[in-house]
Amino acid sequence: MPLKKKAAEMQPTKRNYSRLSSDLKERLKQNYRLARALPEFLRRRITVEQAEEEIKKALENRTERFLELMQDRVYARPDSPYLKLLKFAGCEFSDLQAEVHRRGLEATLEKLAAEGVYLTVEEFKGKKEVRRGKESFRVSAKDFEPPAPSPGFMTQSSGTNNAPVRSIISLDRIAIQALEVAIFFSAHGLLDRSHAMYDAILPAGGGMRNLLINAKLGITTDRWFARKVPTKTYLGRCYQYWSTYLIVMMGKGYGPGFPRPEFIDTGDMGPIVRWVSKKRLQGKSCCIKTAASNAARIALAAGKLGLSLAGTKFIVGGEPFTEAKRETIHRAGAAATVHYGFSAGGSVGNGCADPLYADEVHINQHTFAVILHPKLLNNDGPPIRPLLFTTLLPTDPRLLLNVENGDYGILEERDCGCALQRAGLTRHLRHIRSYEKFTSEGMNYFYGDLFDTLEKILPAEFGGGPGDYQLLEEEDERGQTRLTLRVHPDVANLDEGVLLRRLEEELAKGSWGHEWQAKIWREAGTFRIKREVPYSSPRGKILPLHISRS
Numbered sequence: 001m002p003l004k005k006k007a008a009e010m011q012p013t014k015r016n017y018s019r020l021s022s023d024l025k026e027r028l029k030q031n032y033r034l035a036r037a038l039p040e041f042l043r044r045r046i047t048v049e050q051a052e053e054e055i056k057k058a059l060e061n062r063t064e065r066f067l068e069l070m071q072d073r074v075y076a077r078p079d080s081p082y083l084k085l086l087k088f089a090g091c092e093f094s095d096l097q098a099e100v101h102r103r104g105l106e107a108t109l110e111k112l113a114a115e116g117v118y119l120t121v122e123e124f125k126g127k128k129e130v131r132r133g134k135e136s137f138r139v140s141a142k143d144f145e146p147p148a149p150s151p152g153f154m155t156q157s158s159g160t161n162n163a164p165v166r167s168i169i170s171l172d173r174i175a176i177q178a179l180e181v182a183i184f185f186s187a188h189g190l191l192d193r194s195h196a197m198y199d200a201i202l203p204a205g206g207g208m209r210n211l212l213i214n215a216k217l218g219i220t221t222d223r224w225f226a227r228k229v230p231t232k233t234y235l236g237r238c239y240q241y242w243s244t245y246l247i248v249m250m251g252k253g254y255g256p257g258f259p260r261p262e263f264i265d266t267g268d269m270g271p272i273v274r275w276v277s278k279k280r281l282q283g284k285s286c287c288i289k290t291a292a293s294n295a296a297r298i299a300l301a302a303g304k305l306g307l308s309l310a311g312t313k314f315i316v317g318g319e320p321f322t323e324a325k326r327e328t329i330h331r332a333g334a335a336a337t338v339h340y341g342f343s344a345g346g347s348v349g350n351g352c353a354d355p356l357y358a359d360e361v362h363i364n365q366h367t368f369a370v371i372l373h374p375k376l377l378n379n380d381g382p383p384i385r386p387l388l389f390t391t392l393l394p395t396d397p398r399l400l401l402n403v404e405n406g407d408y409g410i411l412e413e414r415d416c417g418c419a420l421q422r423a424g425l426t427r428h429l430r431h432i433r434s435y436e437k438f439t440s441e442g443m444n445y446f447y448g449d450l451f452d453t454l455e456k457i458l459p460a461e462f463g464g465g466p467g468d469y470q471l472l473e474e475e476d477e478r479g480q481t482r483l484t485l486r487v488h489p490d491v492a493n494l495d496e497g498v499l500l501r502r503l504e505e506e507l508a509k510g511s512w513g514h515e516w517q518a519k520i521w522r523e524a525g526t527f528r529i530k531r532e533v534p535y536s537s538p539r540g541k542i543l544p545l546h547i548s549r550s
Contacts (some may be wrong), residue, residue, distance in 0.1 A: 017232055030154055030168065032245060037151035041171045045218050048191075051182035052423045058366035063105055066369070066392050073399050075145075077381045078217040080116070081130065081139045081289055082401045088132045089115040109390055109402055114374040118388055118402035121523065124344070129502040131264035143459060144344075145397040153247065155205035155343075157184045167204050167343070167397035171212070176393065177347050180425075187353035187419035188337055190287045190313060190522045194279045196223040197206035198272060198290040198298075201261050204229050205343075208247060210289050217256040222279075225272055226261035229516070269294075269301035277307045285311035285475065289339075291318035296325045296461040296479045297410050297524070299332035315351070317341065319481060320433055321359045340432060344398045345389050350367050353418035360430040362420040363411075367393050370429065372411060373404070384408045385433050406434050453506040454544040462499055464491040470534035472546050483526050486534045486546075496529045503527065 003135030058065075074082045075093045086096070089112060099108045109478050112118075119139070122128035131134050145167075152170035185191045195214055199207035207224060214221045229240065244261065251258030276286050288295070295314040302309050310333035317339040329336045330529075340361045348368055349361030363370050369392060372385040387409055388402040409432040415421070416428070455466040468488040476482050485503055487494065504527065510520035521527060535546040 003105070010317075027154060027239060027243075028243075030152075031246060033151040034153055034171070036252045037171055037248065038247070039254045039416070041175065041212070042215055042218075042251065044175075044176050046175070046216050048182050048186045048427075051179040053423070055183065055366050055423045062366060062369075062392055063100055066390070067100060068107060068393065069394055069399070070096060070401075070472060073394070073464075074357045075445070079143075081119070081137065081143050082399075084121075084135065085117045085132065085401075086112075088135050089117050091115075091117070099344075106371050109369055109371050109388070110374055112387055113371065113402045118326070118373065119404065120386075121404045121406045124403050141398075144395060144400070146397075149397075150395065153202065153208055153243065155203050166203075167205075169209060169397060170395050171376065173346065173395040173397070174209060174212050175216060176367065176395065177209070177252055178213045180347065180350060180367075181213050182217055183221075183419055183423045184427075188351070190315060191217070193220065193282045193313070193515040194492060195221045195287045196225065196272070196275060197220055197288065197427055198225040198227075198264075198294050200227045200229045200536050202229070202240050207261070208244070211247070211251060211258055215251055215258070218256055220256040220504055221259055222441070223275055224259045224261045226263050227266070227520075228263055266520055267525070270305065271296045272298050272306055273302045273305055276309055276312055278300075280308070280311060281471065285313070286315050287315065289315040292316040292320060292325050293481050293524070295334075295336055296328045299329045299334060300480075302332045308332065313337065322475060322479070323358050324475045324477075324479035326358045326479075340429070344403070345400055346396055347392065347404065350420065352416050352418045352420065352428065354488040356414075357430040359432055360417075360428055362425040363427045363429050365425055365427055367391070367396075370411065370427070371533075373401070373409075377408075386435065390518075407432055409433065409437055450544040453503070456508060457501070459499050459500065461492060461502065462491065464488060470544060470546055472530075472535070481526070482528055483521065485527065485529050487529060487531055488533055489531050494531075500529060 009513055029519060035344075037496050055115070070082075071093060074080045074086070077083060079261040086092075090422065091099075091112065096108070098210050099111065102194060103111070106413065116132040119130065120128070123130045123139065123381055124144075126138055126140050128136050141422075148171045150170040152168045155167050155169055198211065211221055211224070248258045248260055262271070272288070276288075279286050288298070289419070295316045299309060313331060313334040314334060314335040315338070316336050321338050326336055337353075337355075338359050338361055339347070339351065340349045340359075341347040345368070347364060347365045348370065352360045352362055369390040371390075373387075373388050374378040377384040386404045388409050389400050389405060390402055391398070391400045409429050412428050412430075413426055414428050415426075449472060452467040454471065457468050459465045464487075467492055472484040472486055474482055474484055485500070487499070504518050504522055507521075508515045
């Protein structure tokens with residue numbers, strides 16, 4: 001091989017090495033800053049009384065904080081995508097200031113959304129060009145990042161639908177979230193329980209965030225039942241484990257004590273059930289934080305083992321929490337409440353202590369403004385108004401101004417009388433569902449990736465044509481979220497086992513996040529086949545995905 005050609009082929013490898021080296025230095029620097037800040041963070045505890053006082057104070061000045069954030073992070077930045085939208089709507093800062101003081105924050109945000117100041121899910125993720133009138137532009141994740149994040153730990157999305165996105169979850173933001181959790185725990189009587197969680201290690205952020213919040217409240221987390229997060233490289237895997245154990249060891253030295261993660265298989269909930277049983281024999285009640293499907297699976301495992309979960313309270317999230325899941329948990333003697341949030345925004349709300357609905361949460365109005373999009377979503381189905389989120393804190397990992405997250409729900413004011421309302425969090429959100437992704441095992445998969453699989457690949461290999469295959473997200477009689485492949489009865493000579501394996505292979509393609517999701521779903525027994533006519537919309541449209549809204 002000529003030397004010039006060989007050198008040219010080696011050049012990308014050198015660039016990759018340089019990028020990896022720079023990336024590792026950035027991560028190590030972030031961990032160093034985190035290690036220096038953790039001792040002080042863990043020493044400063046939060047009481048329920050302090051939390052209530054701080055939240056009420058934050059509610060009083062939320063309008064001023066919003067305006068300061070817009071002035072510093074939007075109007076002072078000529079390249080801000082939000083500034084482009086505001087200019088399109090003819091809204092200068094003085095106009096925004098006057099509108100907020102005259103109409104109120106939420107009413108002003110609704111008016112802005114009606115005038116085009118919002119971002120859809122695809123626009124926010126840079127998948128689709130932002131178009132308003134003659135104006136058009138694209139955004140990237142960096143457009144919404146804080147200029148200089150304070151010390152924290154690094155998380156990374158799975159890259160299910162885009163390139164993986166990293167975020168720094170700052171200790172300052174976790175301290176603010178601990179305020180709402182203190183009131184939430186107090187409302188549900190969870191402060192003196194034995195706490196555990198079933199969640200992944202870094203770079204997934206939920207488990208680490210829960211450990212640090214509990215520590216901030218002086219709560220010792222007894223057990224961390226964990227799931228491994230797949231990585232592309234050996235170096236990446238080593239870094240994740242090292243970062244996780246760094247925080248765990250510092251928690252042991254400066255906090256109330258952190259448990260080491262105990263990795264368990266998705267299909268084996270026995271260790272969690274036996275831990276609850278042991279605590280019950282000691283006269284202690286338990287609190288477990290996990291995804292909604294996992295909570296239902298733990299309850300089913302208890303039934304099979306002949307053990308009771310009486311006195312256990314689950315805090316569930318990651319996917320819709322329905323009546324069927326709640327009933328499954330209740331049959332095991334346990335109860336459940338809800339936490340709602342999303343990766344780009346963080347913690348949106350916590351479960352009401354006197355709910356009328358299974359998934360009813362109090363919105364964290366001191367940190368978020370949440371409205372319904374003024375325009376109905378044209379999705380060829382029931383009328384839906386997407387939720388729009390606006391952040392009110394400079395410490396959030398992303399700056400949001402009327403940004404969709406792919407969910408819709410019912411917003412209302414209700415006098416429930418629980419501790420969260422007494423702290424000033426009076427706005428409720430319920431019936432939270434996704435309109436642009438299906439969700440199972442606490443993970444999201446965007447249905448835009450399904451068209452080729454269900455309309456081309458499967459018909460070509462197994463017979464039939466477009467409209468003969470449809471993926472359905474539904475719950476079975478035990479409250480488990482299932483991904484059911486509907487196959488038209490006219491498709492003949494079908495080997496269902498081979499078809500299911502082929503579906504899993506297709507869902508695993510595209511990214512390592514897809515591969516991980518398909519593996520988890522397969523181990524959890526999430527997939528199944530039904531021979532029935534696929535659902536068609538009132539207009540006769542057969543979409544590749546149908547999410548049951550019952």
